Every structure is written in structure tokens, then in C-alpha cells.
Amino acid sequence: MVRFFNALGAPLLSFFQYLGELVLLAADTFRSIFTHKLRWKLFLNQMVEIGLLSQLVVVITGGFTGAVFAAQTFFQFNKIGMGSATGAVVSVSICRELGPVLTALMVAGRVGAAMSAEIGTMKVTEQIDALRALAVYPTDYLVVPRALAMMISMPLLVAECIAVGIAAGYFVAIFMLDINGTYYMANMVKWTRSRDIIMGLSKAFCFGILIVFISCQKGLSAREGAVGVGRATTEAVVNSSLAVLICNFFLTMLLNIIYPAGYQ
Amino acid sequence: MIAVRSLAKKIGQQEILRGVDLEVATGETLAIIGRSGGGKSVLLKHLVGLMTPDAGEICIDGQNIIGMNERQLGAIRKKVGILFQGGALFDSMTVEENIAFPLREAGERDPKALQAKVEEILEVIEMEGQQDKMPESLSGGMKKRVGLARSIIRRPSCVLYDEPTSGLDPVVADSINRLIRRLQQRLGVTSVVVTHDMKSAFDVANHVAYLHEGRIYFYGTPIELQQTRDPILQDFLLGRSDGRGD
Numbered sequence: 001m002v003r004f005f006n007a008l009g010a011p012l013l014s015f016f017q018y019l020g021e022l023v024l025l026a027a028d029t030f031r032s033i034f035t036h037k038l039r040w041k042l043f044l045n046q047m048v049e050i051g052l053l054s055q056l057v058v059v060i061t062g063g064f065t066g067a068v069f070a071a072q073t074f075f076q077f078n079k080i081g082m083g084s085a086t087g088a089v090v091s092v093s094i095c096r097e098l099g100p101v102l103t104a105l106m107v108a109g110r111v112g113a114a115m116s117a118e119i120g121t122m123k124v125t126e127q128i129d130a131l132r133a134l135a136v137y138p139t140d141y142l143v144v145p146r147a148l149a150m151m152i153s154m155p156l157l158v159a160e161c162i163a164v165g166i167a168a169g170y171f172v173a174i175f176m177l178d179i180n181g182t183y184y185m186a187n188m189v190k191w192t193r194s195r196d197i198i199m200g201l202s203k204a205f206c207f208g209i210l211i212v213f214i215s216c217q218k219g220l221s222a223r224e225g226a227v228g229v230g231r232a233t234t235e236a237v238v239n240s241s242l243a244v245l246i247c248n249f250f251l252t253m254l255l256n257i258i259y260p261a262g263y264q
Numbered sequence: 265m266i267a268v269r270s271l272a273k274k275i276g277q278q279e280i281l282r283g284v285d286l287e288v289a290t291g292e293t294l295a296i297i298g299r300s301g302g303g304k305s306v307l308l309k310h311l312v313g314l315m316t317p318d319a320g321e322i323c324i325d326g327q328n329i330i331g332m333n334e335r336q337l338g339a340i341r342k343k344v345g346i347l348f349q350g351g352a353l354f355d356s357m358t359v360e361e362n363i364a365f366p367l368r369e370a371g372e373r374d375p376k377a378l379q380a381k382v383e384e385i386l387e388v389i390e391m392e393g394q395q396d397k398m399p400e401s402l403s404g405g406m407k408k409r410v411g412l413a414r415s416i417i418r419r420p421s422c423v424l425y426d427e428p429t430s431g432l433d434p435v436v437a438d439s440i441n442r443l444i445r446r447l448q449q450r451l452g453v454t455s456v457v458v459t460h461d462m463k464s465a466f467d468v469a470n471h472v473a474y475l476h477e478g479r480i481y482f483y484g485t486p487i488e489l490q491q492t493r494d495p496i497l498q499d500f501l502l503g504r505s506d507g508r509g510d
Contacts, residue, residue, distance in 0.1 A: 121355075125350070127352055127355070129314050129348065130352035132341070133346045135338040
């Protein structure tokens with residue numbers, strides 16, 4: 001029994017230490033955002049890197065998810081004569097769940113990996129020590145521009161994903177599955193409320209924060225050369241993706257109280 | 265300028281520093297010599313607050329830097345430049361951007377003034393016309409010289425050098441040594457040079473400290489070191505590996 005708790009203790013302690021480091025990094029970053037001058041050039045670079053260069057990935061993800069979801073929903077609903085409800089189901093699902101979650105997973109893979117690899121390489125090649133030695137605080141220089149860019153870009157990317165997903169679902173439903181366009185649109189507009197969109201964008205903001213801090217923390221704690229950077233990058237993507245999926249459940253339960261689903 | 269008292273540091277299970285005591289007077293050049301892996305670079309990083317000791321004190325201009333947070337250390341770091349072993353250049357920036365970085369961070373925005381200062385310092389490090397190159401296309405010696413230019417462009421009162429001549433050919437190594445001497449003579453810069461290159465140590469230093477088993481084993485002038493009969497120092501100076509001094 002003692003051996004069991006000993007075996008459990010070390011990983012548990014390191015998990016709590018990791019959570020502590022994440023919270024401290026987040027607190028340090030928010031303090032810095034409000035108390036120190038923003039480096040606009042770095043911030044705009046990150047906006048391009050996170051927001052602009054993620055467009056293609058997000059459009060493809062949203063488009064094909066909306067298309068396939070519309071098709072699957074129609075195949076099931078059509079059996080009970082509810083084919084025209086497809087639009088409502090697709091729209092609400094993409095707004096509340098699929099849009100934010102899939103965009104976050106894609107951004108974690110594309111942007112989170114790049115962040116941790118770049119910062120990790122700077123760490124193991126003493127570039128972060130050089131920053132510190134030149135009296136530049138790494139959080140101000142590396143984390144703040146990324147965090148701000150992510151907080152702004154993620155809701156915009158999710159909005160784009162939702163729009164493309166709904167549009168793709170519409171085209172598949174109307175032109176491939178021969179659903180009546182008027183009923184499709186009427187049901188979709190009737191059942192999709194602004195709170196569904198707000199919920200999706202709120203989730204996007206939270207997921208952006210998770211991804212940026214997990215990825216930056218992994219980069220900043222990278223060790224042992226190329227192997228360490230590789231490990232940090234992998235862990236950043238895996239941990240960000242898991243955090244997004246786990247937090248999504250709790251956010252859904254919480255936000256459903258504030259923005260309840262359905263036609264009310 | 266720099267005073268180190270009873271500095272101790274353990275990394276993992278290994279005791280790297282076991283009570284280092286050291287003083288560097290304003291305007292002097294101290295060479296810290298010792299065997300590879302003996303803790304010289306660790307000691308140097310402590311001097312600018314890049315590592316935190318387990319015990320001891322480090323005073324820069326009378327201010328104890330132990331216990332200061334990163335932002336408080338910023339003021340100290342503006343006075344102390346450091347040249348890293350590999351140069352530690354920012355690999356996404358050109359030579360010019362690397363050198364101008366400390367000035368930009370200090371608020372200098374005028375491109376002409378920045379360019380003039382960069383050109384002036386490129387002349388000092390004998391790298392005129394190389395400002396548009398990326399670090400990856402520079403040789404080891406060039407990287408060190410650019411790193412040095414970056415660390416001195418803000419005119420710090422003290423510069424720390426981590427193995428400034430390691431891995432360089434004798435001619436480039438000599439040019440770095442000349443540069444260190446020139447900084448001391450012209451600008452009165454206090455310097456701490458960590459090296460195991462004895463020629464470099466004798467060339468640039470007013471005093472030499474030998475770090476052995478985590479402590480300062482010898483402190484004296486280069487002439488006193490050359491005249492010593494201590495077997496451990498003799499082994500190091502003559503490059504003997506049969507351990508007659510042990």
C-alpha cells in the first residue's frame with residue numbers, strides 16, 4: 001500500500017507543480033499586459049502567424065466538418081421524415097461544439113507546436129539567457145505578444161470556422177441531398193440563437209488561453225538540446241489538445257447555464 | 265565592482281560551487297581558469313543573476329543581487345554585459361538587428377542613429393559590411409565577435425566573457441584578446457574572463473583565479489601563477505594528465 005502511494009505521489013506532485021507553473025506564467029503574463037508596454041511589431045507578427053496563416057487549415061476543417069455532419073444528420077433524420085431539421089442541428093452543433101473544439105485542436109497542432117519549438121530552441125541555445133542578460137524580461141518579449149494575438153485570433157478563427165461549416169452544410173444539403181432550401185434555412189434560423197454563437201466564441205477565447213500558456217510553458221522549460229525541444233513540442237500539442245477536450249466538457253456545462261440550448 | 269562571498273551551488277547531486285570567494289576591482293580584468301566542467305561558466309552566470317545560488321552573496325557595485333527578482337535584476341544587467349560561449353545570437357535576426365537589439369530595447373528608435381552605432385561597433389570588431397548576414401552564415405569566431413558587440417553596445421561598466429577564445433584559430437583568438445584589452449584600456453571596462461586558454465588568460469588578465477573542486481584554489485597575478493610550484497597548478501599549466509599534482 002505504501003509502495004502504491006509512493007508510486008502515485010511523485011507523478012501527482014509533478015502534475016501539481018506543472019499546473020502551478022502554468023498558473024504562475026499566466027499570472028505573470030496578465031500582470032505584464034496591464035503594466036508594461038506592448039511590443040507592437042512582435043504582436044502583429046504573431047497575429048499574422050496565428051490568425052492569418054491559420055486560415056486555410058480552419059477553412060478546410062470547418063468546411064468538411066460542416067459538409068459531412070450535414071450528410072450524416074440527413075441520413076438519420078430523413079428516415080423519420082425530419083430531413084429539413086438538418087440545418088438546425090448542423091448550425092447549433094457547429095456553433096456550440098464542433099467549431100470551437102476542432103479549430104482549437106487544429107490551432108494547437110499548427111500554432112502551439114510552432115510556439116513551443118521556437119521558444120524551446122531559444123531556451124536550449126541560450127537565446128533566452130541572452131534576452132535576460134540584456135535586461136529583457138522573457139515573459140514581456142516572448143509570451144505577451146503571443147498570448148494577446150491568440151486571445152484575439154482564436155474567436156475570429158472560430159467565427160470563420162462556424163461560418164464556413166454552416167455554408168458547407170447548406171450546400172451539401174441543398175445541392176447533393178435535395179433538401180428543400182426554404183425549410184432548411186427557416187429551421188436553421190429558428191433554432192440558432194445568438195447565444196449559441198456567443199458560447200462558441202467564449203469557448204474559443206478560453207481554448208486560446210489554454211493553448212498559448214501550455215505551449216509557451218513547455219518551450220520555456222525545454223532542456224537537453226534537440227531531443228528536449230522535440231519532447232517539449234510533442235507535449236505541448238498533446239497537453240493542449242487534452243486540455244481543450246477536458247475543459248470543453250466543463251465549459252459546456254457551465255456555459256449552458258448562462259446560455260441554455262434550444263428554442264426558449 | 266564585483267564581490268562574491270561563500271557562493272555555493274548544487275546541480276542535481278553534484279556540488280559545483282562549494283564556497284567561492286572572489287573580488288574584482290573596478291577597471292581590472294580577472295581571468296577565471298580551471299578544468300572543463302569545473303563550474304567556471306556556472307560561476308559567471310551567477311554574477312549576472314542568470315542562476316540562483318544555494319548559498320552566498322554576490323554584490324555588484326555594493327548591491328547584493330541575491331534575492332532580486334528578474335525585473336529588479338534588469339537594472340543590474342544594464343551595467344553588466346555578458347558574452348556567451350556560443351555567442352547566443354538571436355537566430356531570427358540579422359547581425360545588425362542583433363547588435364542594435366539592446367539599443368532598441370532601451371528605446372532608441374532613430375534608424376540613422378542605430379545604423380551609425382552598429383557601423384561604429386562593427387568597425388571595432390573588424391566586421392565591417394557584414395550587417396545583413398544571418399547568424400547561421402557566420403563562423404564561430406564571427407558569432408563571438410557579434411555577441412561581444414551586442415553585449416558592449418550599451419557601454420556597460422563590466423563585461424563577462426564565457427570562453428571567448430575556445431574553438432577559434434590563434435589569429436582570431438588573438439583579435440578577441442586584443443579587443444578585451446582595448447575595452448579595458450580605452451573605456452575602463454571591468455572584465456571577468458572565464459577560460460581554459462592559458463595564453464588568453466596571460467594576455468588579458470591583471471589577476472588570475474584558479475577554480476578547483478568548487479573553490480578558488482589560487483588567486484594572484486599572471487606572473488605569480490607562472491612562477492608557482494604548486495603541483496595542481498603545474499599540472500594545469502603544463503597540461504599534464506598523469507595527475508602528479510593529485
